[in-house]
Amino acid sequence: MKNITFHQWISETAYYRAEVAHFAHDKALDDGQIAENEYVKTQIARYLSAVEEDGTITLLGLQQLARSVGVKGAENITLEIDLVQAIQNITYQNPCFRSEYFTNCHERDGCQWRAECRKLIAEWCR
Template sequence: MLSHAVKPINKHQWISEAAYYKALARKFEPGKELDDWLEAELDYYNMLISLYLSILEEDGPMTILSLQQLAALIGITNPKDMQSETELVGAIQTATGHNPCFRSEISLLCEKMECKWRAECRKLVSAWY
């Protein structure tokens, strides 16, 4: 599902160009090149997550396979070894610098923060209850 949508995007080229524009925005001040690259890389991963979630809105519920594909695209090692939605989403959130808030307890839902996974989390919690 997601791997077909992402193939045309060359990860390295996308991150390189985004890092360049970040450097341009700060007038190429030296010493911040790594920060530009890391921010661009995080932007790339967040773009993949947004793409994944928008595909879910049209194509239906998330699956273990689709989450494993997303995790692999983000660079998580051995996503095929993870066999639950919560484990995969938690790993994706951690890898992209977010607090892993994908929980099974309704009292632990991310009500007070903006979470891209909120709708999917609610669906799982609803199914559990």
């Protein structure tokens, strides 16, 4: 599998979405936005899959993920919680990862970080 950049992935995905829609002009912006959202979700899913295998979130891994999804200055963020919350912000989610807002989180069913969040909540309750 070739190494593909963020912009290449978005461009190609948006193109194929537009092709399926017979290049409807009013859908071009939607296709790009949907492609970008799919890219970000895919990157997060890949990372979390690797975390599940390895068993732990790492600062370096989160910084790489954050950079890959467009978080500016990710290398300067040194707390894992802050990195995940920055990723949640960029994906238009409530930045509630491992915070007191977790119990009131409205993203419960759609949040990719839910399992990792629950692990910490279980540790807090011990």
